[in-house]
Amino acid sequence: MERKTARELLGKLDKDVVAVRLHGKIFDVHTPLTATAEELQLVRATEDDGLRVIRHSAAHVMADAVQRLFPGTKVTIGPAIEDGFYYDFSRAEGTFSEEDLTKIEKEMGRIIKQNGVFRRYSLSRDFAMTVFERMGETFKTEIINGISRDAELSVYAHTTNRALLDTEEKAALASGKSPLAHLLGNDGRPVPNVWIDFCEGPHVPSTGLLGAVKLMSVAGAYWRGDEKNPMLQRIYGTAFASKEDLDAHLKRLEEAKARDHRKLGKELELFFFDDVAPAMPFFLPKGAHVYNQLVTYVRSLYDVQGYDEVITPQGFDPKLFRTSGHLGNYNENMYRLWTEDVLEDAEMSERERFDNDPETGQPFYKTLREESFALKPMNCPSHCVIFGQRKRSYRELPWRMADFGRLHRYERGGVVHGLSRVRTFCQDDAHIFCTPEQVSPEIEQFIKMLYGVYNVFKFEDISIKLALRPEKRIGTEEEWDRAEGALEAGLKAAGLPFEYLPGEGAFYGPKIEFHVKDALKRSWQLGTIQYDPNLPERFELGYIGADGKEHQPIMLHRAILGSLERFFSVYLEHCGGNFPSWIAPKQAIIVTVSDKADPYAAAVHAKLRSLGLKVDVDTSSDKLGAKIRNARLARYPYMLVVGQQEAENGTLGVRSRDRGELGAMAIDDFAKLLAEEIASKA
RNA sequence: GCCCAAGUAGCUCAGUGGUAGAGCACUUCCUUGGUAAGGAAGAGGUCACGGGUUCAAUCCCCGUCUUGGGCUCCA
Numbered sequence: 001m002e003r004k005t006a007r008e009l010l011g012k013l014d015k016d017v018v019a020v021r022l023h024g025k026i027f028d029v030h031t032p033l034t035a036t037a038e039e040l041q042l043v044r045a046t047e048d049d050g051l052r053v054i055r056h057s058a059a060h061v062m063a064d065a066v067q068r069l070f071p072g073t074k075v076t077i078g079p080a081i082e083d084g085f086y087y088d089f090s091r092a093e094g095t096f097s098e099e100d101l102t103k104i105e106k107e108m109g110r111i112i113k114q115n116g117v118f119r120r121y122s123l124s125r126d127f128a129m130t131v132f133e134r135m136g137e138t139f140k141t142e143i144i145n146g147i148s149r150d151a152e153l154s155v156y157a158h159t160t161n162r163a164l165l166d167t168e169e170k171a172a173l174a175s176g177k178s179p180l181a182h183l184l185g186n187d188g189r190p191v192p193n194v195w196i197d198f199c200e201g202p203h204v205p206s207t208g209l210l211g212a213v214k215l216m217s218v219a220g221a222y223w224r225g226d227e228k229n230p231m232l233q234r235i236y237g238t239a240f241a242s243k244e245d246l247d248a249h250l251k252r253l254e255e256a257k258a259r260d261h262r263k264l265g266k267e268l269e270l271f272f273f274d275d276v277a278p279a280m281p282f283f284l285p286k287g288a289h290v291y292n293q294l295v296t297y298v299r300s301l302y303d304v305q306g307y308d309e310v311i312t313p314q315g316f317d318p319k320l321f322r323t324s325g326h327l328g329n330y331n332e333n334m335y336r337l338w339t340e341d342v343l344e345d346a347e348m349s350e351r352e353r354f355d356n357d358p359e360t361g362q363p364f365y366k367t368l369r370e371e372s373f374a375l376k377p378m379n380c381p382s383h384c385v386i387f388g389q390r391k392r393s394y395r396e397l398p399w400r401m402a403d404f405g406r407l408h409r410y411e412r413g414g415v416v417h418g419l420s421r422v423r424t425f426c427q428d429d430a431h432i433f434c435t436p437e438q439v440s441p442e443i444e445q446f447i448k449m450l451y452g453v454y455n456v457f458k459f460e461d462i463s464i465k466l467a468l469r470p471e472k473r474i475g476t477e478e479e480w481d482r483a484e485g486a487l488e489a490g491l492k493a494a495g496l497p498f499e500y501l502p503g504e505g506a507f508y509g510p511k512i513e514f515h516v517k518d519a520l521k522r523s524w525q526l527g528t529i530q531y532d533p534n535l536p537e538r539f540e541l542g543y544i545g546a547d548g549k550e551h552q553p554i555m556l557h558r559a560i561l562g563s564l565e566r567f568f569s570v571y572l573e574h575c576g577g578n579f580p581s582w583i584a585p586k587q588a589i590i591v592t593v594s595d596k597a598d599p600y601a602a603a604v605h606a607k608l609r610s611l612g613l614k615v616d617v618d619t620s621s622d623k624l625g626a627k628i629r630n631a632r633l634a635r636y637p638y639m640l641v642v643g644q645q646e647a648e649n650g651t652l653g654v655r656s657r658d659r660g661e662l663g664a665m666a667i668d669d670f671a672k673l674l675a676e677e678i679a680s681k682a
Numbered sequence: 683g684c685c686c687a688a689g690u691a692g693c694u695c696a697g698u699g700g701u702a703g704a705g706c707a708c709u710u711c712c713u714u715g716g717u718a719a720g721g722a723a724g725a726g727g728u729c730a731c732g733g734g735u736u737c738a739a740u741c742c743c744c745g746u747c748u749u750g751g752g753c754u755c756c757a
Contacts, residue, residue, distance in 0.1 A: 081755055088754095095686060143757050153757080200757055219752030220685030227753070231685050234752070262750095266693070275730080275748055412683055414753080594714040621713075622720085629718035643716060655717070 003032035007205070010037055016241070018050045018204045019043040028053065028202030030120035031154075045209060045241035055080035057118065057204045058108075058213050058239040059087045060158060064195035065107035066235070069100075075197065076139040076223060076232055083249070084238030088221055090139060091233055096218045101235065105215045115208030116160035116193075120201060121179045128153045131180060132198055134188025139223070140198045156203050157183055159194040212246035213239040256520050261569040262418040264577045268635065270585075271419065279416035279423040281565060286585035293583045294564055294571075295404055297681075298428045298453070305449055307400040307430055312382035314406065315373040323538055324381040327374070333409045338372040345371065375408040380532075380557060383431045384539040387553070392543040397553065398434035398442055404564075405429070419569035426564050432556040433541070436482065439554055443490020443512070443529060450527050450560045451496075454516055456681050457571055459526075461517035464496055467504035474508055474534065483531045484510045508534035518574040526567060529558040578657060581637040582678045589636045590617040590652075591627040593643030600647035604640065604667060611671050615640075632657070638674065 006020040006029040007013070019028045021041040026049050027033055033040075043050045059078035066073055066089060078087030089096075096104070123131075125144060132140040147153065157180075159165065168182040185191045204210065215237040223229035240246040257263070265271045270287030273279070283291055302309060315337050321327040326334065346367035376382065383401050392399075408424045415421055432442050447464075454462055466487060469480045487510050491498050498512070505511055514527035532555040535541075542550040561567035581587045588608070592601045598619050608615045616636070618627045624641070631639045641653035645664075652670050654662040665673075 077754080077757065079755065079757090098687095140757075147757075198757055217751060218686075221753045222684075223754095224756075225754035227684060231753080233685085236752085273749085278748065413748090414683065414685095417750090591717085593716050596714070621711095621715095623713090623715050624717055625715090626719050627717085632718060639717085641717065645716085653717080661717080 003034050005030055005032050006040055009033075009035070009040065013205070014042070014044075016045045016209075017042045018045050018053045018209055019202050021049065026053065026202055028118070028120065029205050030118060030156075030203065031201065032122075045211070046245070051239075051241065052080045053202050053204055054210060054241065055085040055239045056202070057207070058210050058237060059085040060118075060156065060195065060197055060199070060203065061108050061111050061207055061210060061213075062104060062215070062235060062237055063087045063089070063197065064111060064158070065104045067195070069103055069107055074137055074139055077143070078197075084216065084236060086221075086234050086236045088223070088232040088234045090223075090230065095220075095233055096235060098218075101215045101218060104235070105213070108213055108215075111158075111160075112207045112210045112213065114160040115206050116158045117162065117165065117206045118156060118158045118203040119165060120203070121155045121157065122152055123155060123179060125149055125151070125153055127178060128155065128198060131155070131184070131188075131196075134184075135190075135196070137198075144198060153198070154200055155180065155196055156199045156201055157190070157194055157196045158203075158207055159183075161193050164191075164194070210239055211241055212243045213237060214246060214250070252520060256522070256573075259520070259573045259576050260418075261420075261572040264572055265419070267633075268577050270572070277424075279411065279421075281419055281422060281424075287568075289585045290579060290583055291564060291568060294561065294567065295428070297456070298560065299402075299404075301449060301453070302400075302402050302430075305400070305445070307402040309402045309404070310383070310386055312379060312386070312403060312405050313376075315375050316382070318370065318372065318374050320381050320385070321374055324384070324535060325538060326377065326381070330377060333411070334377055335375040335408045335410055336368070336372045337375060338368055342368065342371050342373075376405065377407055377409045379403045379405050379407070379427070379429045380431055380535055380555070381539075384535055384541060384555075387433055387536075387541050388539055392433075392541075392553075394435065394543055394545045394551070397543060398432050398438045400430055400432045402428075402430040419565045419572075422563075422565050425566070427559045428561045428564065429557075429559050432558065433536075433543075433553040434556065435545075435551070436486065436554055439483075439486035439531065439556065440489040440493060442556060443487055444493040446529055446556075446558055447491065447494040447496065447512075450514060453560050454514075454526075457574070459516035459518070459574065461521075463515045463523075464491065464498035465501045465504075465513045465515065466491065466498050467501040467506075467511045467513060469510065470503050470505050470507060472507055473505070479533065480510070483533070487512055487529075487531060506530055506532075508532055516570075518570060519576070520573070524570045526562045526570070527558070527560045528562065529556055532557055577635050579635065579637075580677075580682060581674060582681045584614075584635070584637050586614045586616050586636060587674060587678070588613065588615045588638035588640055589631045589634075590615060590640045590642055591624065591631060592617075592619050593624050593641065595619065595621070596644060597642045597647055601642050604642060604652065607667055608671060611675065613671060613674055628655075638670075640670070 006027065013029065019026050021043050022033055022035050022039055026043060043053070045054060056079065059080065063075050063078055070091060072092065074090040076088040076090060078085065125147065128144050129141055132144060144153070164182060173179070183190055183194050183196060190196045215235060217236045219234050219236065220231045221234040223232055238249060240249060265287065268286060269284050270290065271281045271283045273281060299309070318327055346364045349367050383403065386401065404426050406424060406426050411421060411423055416423065434442055451462070468484055491512065509531035511528055511530035513525050515523050515525050517523050536552050536555050541553055543553055545551045590601050590604055592598060601617050601619060605615055605617045618631070620627070628639060635657060637657050639655040641655065646652055649664070651664045651666055654665045654670055656662055
């Protein structure tokens with residue numbers, strides 16, 4: 001069958017058709033296909049697939065605008081991404097400023113308005129090399145070099161010069177010239193008003209389909225993401241099918257900004273950071289209460305689920321981490337501790353090195369590296385020590401060992417971020433030591449518990465991923481088959497859908513990841529469970545089986561919330577600071593209408609406190625309106641207005657943060673309502 | 683770590699080569715007010731830190747620290 005483009009097959013298309021779908025794959029209307037018109041499905045601008053086409057095309061238009069405004073700038077790559085697109089440029093003059101961005105956006109607007117058409121040209125690798133070499137696009141030639149010799153390569157051009165495409169292109173083809181000849185001048189560069197990029201597409205039929213484009217930010221990015229490579233200038237933008245969609249997106253970003261946990265953390269006095277401990281949070285009383293509620297809740301589940309909590313040291317002799325393999329692999333992430341003793345030893349050995357024997361003496365830093373204690377970055381090694389503390393029996397398994405120990409990891413300066421990436425944190429960590437047969441039921445039990453927890457925190461959109469053997473790995477294929485099979489069986493027993501992530505497992509074993517979507521539809525990985533035969537091996541752990549022989553246990557690393565700090569940030573943004581009353585630092589505030597109500601307020605306060613409820617009282621000289629405002633801003637779940645009326649009737653004017661005005665209520669009735677709400681974790 | 687930007691009162695932010703400002707918060711006083719800001723007065727800053735240029739630096743230059751955006755979703 002002869003290959004024809006969708007445009008040839010379908011003729012005139014609706015205005016919002018940006019591409020076609022053939023057997024599930026997306027092609028633009030410029031690409032020759034072996035298909036009939038009936039097999040093609042139209043892809044419209046508003047679909048996700050259509051958006052990707054729009055965004056990738058917008059990246060081309062942006063690059064065009066940049067090269068018009070800043071001649072000499074080289075292009076690299078410009079893909080569509082989750083919320084938009086970017087293009088990376090190499091520019092001798094350095095970075096783009098905010099004003100440059102505005103200029104570029106304006107230029108793009110012009111190009112879009114002119115509604116130039118996109119064209120696709122297929123060409124050989126060698127010809128592509130020649131073209132982009134002559135254009136001076138050295139990054140493109142590097143890309144072309146990396147593509148296999150026999151692949152069909154393509155170039156996309158867009159231009160407003162239709163005559164060029166229609167008449168001159170035909171003429172060029174008829175005279176047997178190369179397919180790009182009419183687009184390139186004698187200097188090898190595209191003729192004016194034509195922009196060419198080496199690209200596999202797909203692209204929209206014409207630039208006029210880029211309905212709503214906005215440039216967002218500039219940032220540095222390494223060529224191919226490798227910090228050894230030169231730094232490029234990345235411009236981020238986003239594009240939508242319509243102005244309305246773009247505005248909605250921008251509004252979502254605003255909303256996310258308003259909920260940013262760093263902002264809420266400050267406003268609600270939950271936590272802060274100080275230079276004296278970079279990237280290590282200080283939790284204020286209110287934040288500490290929330291944090292402790294999270295721990296208390298998980299701990300309460302442990303009682304039901306058969307976990308044993310342990311407490312382990314903070315700093316360790318480095319030999320522990322040599323055994324576990326962390327020293328060596330994880331070195332650069334560990335904090336080390338020296339003591340005067342270690343320091344003196346190191347100094348002595350250095351002196352010896354120079355004074356006595358230069359061969360055996362070792363330098364200062366080496367002694368420190370070998371002998372100074374290390375702050376734990378993970379709990380697993382010390383849990384292995386506990387397991388190995390005495391002989392274990394199969395009757396003790398599965399042993400679910402939980403630990404809320406504080407961990408320290410040195411994260412590089414550029415990657416720390418609020419509470420989501422910190423240098424000290426704690427996890428709702430546990431390790432399950434079990435027999436190979438117990439792995440599947442343990443997975444199943446864990447998943448059920450985890451779902452219960454996410455449910456309580458009102459994360460309703462949960463997705464599960466099973467990460468399978470990576471390329472770099474230890475262990476035999478049979479061991480991996482067994483490990484992956486055990487996790488899969490557990491997942492299936494739990495009866496939940498999941499997807500596979502080939503190649504994403506840890507080097508020692510497969511793992512299951514749990515991702516949730518928050519109120520703003522952003523996805524976060526929280527929980528995980530990992531299969532680890534490696535540490536038991538390294539620590540030579542064993543248990544006596546029913547057969548009287550020694551066997552090696554499997555170790556499952558698992559966490560539900562993950563890092564408490566990170567969970568705190570995700571949950572804070574999820575609920576927008578409106579903590580439910582079982583978590584909230586304070587559950588209610590009594591606000592007085594005037595100071596005539598102070599004695600009654602004090603009595604109510606005493607009563608509610610005696611019932612174990614956490615209640616504040618505002619007897620300031622503010623007027624009622626101001627007190628209500630403050631209480632709302634502080635996100636108290638309940639406001640209890642008391643004035644003369646309430647004092648006379650022994651009632652409270654109850655107003656709920658989430659349900660509005662509840663009217664007058666007897667003190668006992670309110671206490672009962674709140675206590676029930678707390679108990680139900682509503 | 684690297685690129686870019688920022689760091690001024692507890693918070694949000696103005697500002698200037700000649701010893702610093704607003705709003706909110708805070709303290710005190712007045713007001714006794716019924717559901718999102720009543721009024722007045724006061725206190726509060728080594729302008730991140732260290733160096734340099736200058737008669738003079740919060741401002742200009744360099745360095746350090748911290749914070750923020752980003753650093754393969756591969757043509």
